[in-house]
Amino acid sequence: MRSFRNLLINREYARLWRGQAISTVGDYVFDTTLTLWVATEVVKGKSWAPSAVSGVLLAVGAAVLLVGPVAGVFVDRWSHKKIMLNTELIRAAVVAAVLLLSLIPLEDLPVGLWLGCIYLAVFVLNAAGQFFSPARFAAVGALVPGEADRARAAGLGQATTGAASILGPPLAAPLLFSVGVQWAMAVNLVSYLCSYAATRSVRFPPSQDTSTVVTDPGSSAVRRWSQDFLSGLRHFAGNRLLVALLASAVITQMGTGALNTLNVFFATGNLHASPGQFGFVSMSFGVGAIGGALVGGHAVGRLGARKATWLGLIVSGLLVCAYSRQSVFVVAVVLLMLVAVPVAALNAAMTPLLLESTPPEYLGRVVAVFNPVNELAYMLSAGVAGWLASTGLAHFGGRVAGMTFGPVDTIFTASGIMIIIAGCYAFFALPRERTAVATPLEAKA
CATH class of the missing domain: 1.20.1250.20 (MFS general substrate transporter like domains)
Structure with missing residues (x-):
């Protein structure tokens, strides 16, 4: 207890x-x-x-x-x-x-x-x-x-x-x-x-x-909202760590959106699974996410939030590439569970970075930038992946270095490469020094 x-x-x-x-x-x-x-x-x-x-x-x-x-x-x-x-x-x-x-x-x-x-x-x-x-x-x-x-x-x-x-x-x-x-x-x-x-x-x-936001009482409600909103955008754009985190997340979403959209077709096509078995595919990711989330705090304590972020992205991308090459159902399920572990751990690592680099009076606006931009990136990724699989790459196929490539697994391989790119970008873009949280007076300057 x-x-x-x-x-x-x-x-x-x-x-x-x-x-x-x-x-x-x-x-x-x-x-x-x-x-x-x-x-x-x-x-x-x-x-x-x-x-x-x-x-x-x-x-x-x-x-x-x-x-x-x-x-x-x-x-x-x-x-x-x-x-x-x-x-x-x-x-x-x-x-x-x-x-x-x-x-x-x-x-x-x-x-x-x-x-x-x-x-x-x-x-x-x-x-x-x-x-x-x-x-x-x-x-x-x-x-x-x-x-x-x-x-x-x-x-x-x-x-x-x-x-x-x-x-x-x-x-x-x-x-x-x-x-x-x-x-x-x-x-x-x-x-x-x-x-x-x-x-x-x-x-x-x-x-x-x-309330932690000081507004001009003489302004109209719309003007006050606009001023606060633009102030939040300026704070976000002027913070290297926030910009780097958002860019890394967007690049990652361009890969994960395709994975979630086409996974059912990968399971029934490449893995030769029945539609009823797809539930095990989804469950495996959930199990891996639980494990990764629980070890995320220990990873941050041992590696630091910055290293846990870029390393988690690179490991996730490599595992997605390995998953895209699978044709055996059980092996693929285990690999997908492993994919979820660093994904969940790096999400846990991003939270202290966001909290550390953002003054309390800007947290709402920072999250309000992160969530919609990530949602938009995810929707675009899902839409492009669906279009490629059904039209652009519908009849694609070939062999390279002894490996067979089809439409869905090719898209998954590209998704893994995108996630690796996000990790490499985070390695170079995330500031190595501690990002001090600005005081309210400094944040408004």
């Missing part, structure tokens, strides 16, 4: 983590249930059903790209604890509304109206998440001191998400098909309320309960 408390770093972070763990499992149950519900009931038998399901993903992406940059300014102005509490209540209310709507028989409303309501709910849920995530990120920085402990906190967060990705989806299908969609929604509703209770019990430092 004592070792478990030590794993959770301190009492206040443990309470914050507990709320996140419950909420994340509920999110995975809800997301999977909603996708299955749309595909198997709302648009059942429609030729355009795949497009209807993809609309859910587009609603998520739209929330990140449209709301994320706007949210950063307000996260820096408002109490982080209040933001997390209010957004959990908003998300609980949205899920409750969808739950009540789902009690209406499907045939009583037009399909277009059902889809419109679902897309709107998904957009609002993820828009609220654009306020919650940077507020929670800033809260971790305030509750957890020290590079190694912050890396451990980031690793625990990722391990929780990885565990939820393994536990949540298998719970969703039985709930939907045995007791109905309403019970899966009720699980998510209760998870948000539990997260609210856990977050409310956290005792934050006084600085977390007041």
Whole structure:
């Protein structure tokens, strides 16, 4: 029991983590249930059903790209604890509304109206998440001191998400098909309320309960927001470490987006697996991510955050290249699990670097730049990979040095090379010296 408390770093972070763990499992149950519900009931038998399901993903992406940059300014102005509490209540209310709507028989409303309501709910849920995530990120920085402990906190967060990705989806299908969609929604509703209770019990430092952004009271609201937003962009652009981290992340996303998009085709084509076996492929990555997240703090403590970042990228890229050459299912599953370990570890390493180089009053805006830009890079990568596999490289094939290349494995090899390039770039671009956090007065100068 004592070792478990030590794993959770301190009492206040443990309470914050507990709320996140419950909420994340509920999110995975809800997301999977909603996708299955749309595909198997709302648009059942429609030729355009795949497009209807993809609309859910587009609603998520739209929330990140449209709301994320706007949210950063307000996260820096408002109490982080209040933001997390209010957004959990908003998300609980949205899920409750969808739950009540789902009690209406499907045939009583037009399909277009059902889809419109679902897309709107998904957009609002993820828009609220654009306020919650940077507020929670800033809260971790305030509750957890020290590079190694912050890396451990980031690793625990990722391990929780990885565990939820393994536990949540298998719970969703039985709930939907045995007791109905309403019970899966009720699980998510209760998870948000539990997260609210856990977050409310956290005792934050006084600085977390007041605004850290000083604005001109004589300016209009739009002008004040614009000034704060541009101030955040100037701070970001003037910080070598932040620019290098973002560039490394974008280059990496150009590789990982293709991997996630085409992995099902690689499994069924190159690995000769059945569609039912693809679940083991996804699960292997989740298991590896949990392991990598848990060792991330130890890696940072031993290697330092900078070295753990560029080394993790290079190792990940090499493993992706090795994965792209596989034709044996079991070997590929093991390799993909190994790919996830350095990926999760380097994500844990990036967190203390971000917190160390960013003044508290700019954290919301920094995260609001990182998340949308990374989401855009991921979407572009996924789109380009899908286009190449279906048109540009659809009939590609050949042998080089005794190895056979086809469309998907060629794209995966290129993805691994992109990730290696990101690691090499991070090696040269990340500052070797400590980046001091500017004081509020210096940050505004």
